[in-house]
């Protein structure tokens with residue numbers, strides 16, 4: 198069974214037995230998912246050689262987590278946590294070029310903090326440095342485009358390669374970051390991967406929040422109060438139910454609309470950047486998975 202199909206089945210099983218989260222099916226039909234986000238050539242690194250852009254996409258995806266710590270990050274003006282990290286990394290690429298695999302293997306938390314404009318002792322910077330060192334070890338003497346080539350143009354294989362090769366991708370059951378990496382390979386123009394439309398939604402904390410704001414996901418009172426009070430949720434349990442129910446709801450919406458889950462995800466995540474959506478607290482879990 199392909200990795201995305203494994204995720205689809207897992208999420209359906211969790212959604213069927215969820216105790217804290219319910220999908221309001223009739224509101225799902227009424228959902229306006231929004232529209233495709235515009236390319237952002239300032240906050241992303243798009244304007245370089247394909248090899249350098251590929252290295253950027255891999256490094257950015259290696260640190261595409263930390264939402265549980267984002268309220269403690271120094272954000273760039275008008276930027277969310279993700280965009281703060283993406284923009285700072287793009288600036289580094291424009292100023293000094295890519296980190297080579299050897300440089301990745303030697304990265305310290307202090308260097309990562311300096312690059313991203315964060316306090317040196319920040320816990321998330323140590324995790325980012327660990328993730329980037331693991332990327333350097335995983336690449337060996339390859340560059341990012343070589344990795345895409347090794348996947349033989351198949352999204353499922355690329356996803357499994359990074360899950361097998363780097364522990365921080367082992368978001369078992371949902372594999373959010375392994376799947377979004379595949380979408381980004383195509384999204385950043387690095388090549389065609391077959392099977393992209395079989396990818397599921399990318400189970401982070403923002404898309405489920407957009408669904409909650411639309412009434413599609415309903416949390417039980419205790420869970421809702423905890424999230425609205427900004428209290429962290431431990432990994433597993435309710436946060437896993439939230440992510441599985443969101444993913445399962447998007448599967449249903451995809452079946453009805455014919456729009457691939459990865460496209461619905463992009464529209465909804467982009468919609469989630471709106472101030473009125475950001476004004477309401479979403480669930481926070483400190484994990485390397487999203």
Ligand SMILES: Nc1nc2c(c(CN[C@H]3C=C[C@H](O)[C@@H]3O)cn2[C@@H]2O[C@H](COP(=O)(O)O)[C@@H](O)[C@H]2O)c(=O)[nH]1
Nearest residue numbers: 261262264277278279280384399401402403404466487
């Ligand atoms: N489901 C889903 N989750 C996504 C993304 C992205 C950005 N990627 C796209 C952006 C342009 C390109 O098209 C990339 O594909 C980040 N995240 C997650 O969000 C969280 C951070 O959120 P905030 O606090 O607001 O920055 C964090 O867990 C991060 O892992 C996505 O697209 N879908």
